[in-house]
Amino acid sequence: MKLNKKNMVVISFMLFSLFFGAGNLIFPPFLGQNAGEHTFTAMAGFLLTAVVLPVLGVIVVARFDGLKTILLDLPVTWV
Numbered sequence: 001m002k003l004n005k006k007n008m009v010v011i012s013f014m015l016f017s018l019f020f021g022a023g024n025l026i027f028p029p030f031l032g033q034n035a036g037e038h039t040f041t042a043m044a045g046f047l048l049t050a051v052v053l054p055v056l057g058v059i060v061v062a063r064f065d066g067l068k069t070i071l072l073d074l075p076v077t078w079v
Helices: 005-019 023-063 067-072
Strands: none
Touching (some): 023 067
């Protein structure tokens, strides 16, 4: 899919705000201070949940050409 300049700017701001929110500024120092001996475990958990999972989410949505395509292909079992 080819994006025009306006859509590229909007998506760029959206991704920036997704990955660089207030939680990513405040939570890591707080987590490091309270982790004590378990610093590396805390770092691994934070990297997994704050970096890897959002990146995988963006990759999946990009791969399937949008969230609407993913959601429409889900089986409806609760009806």
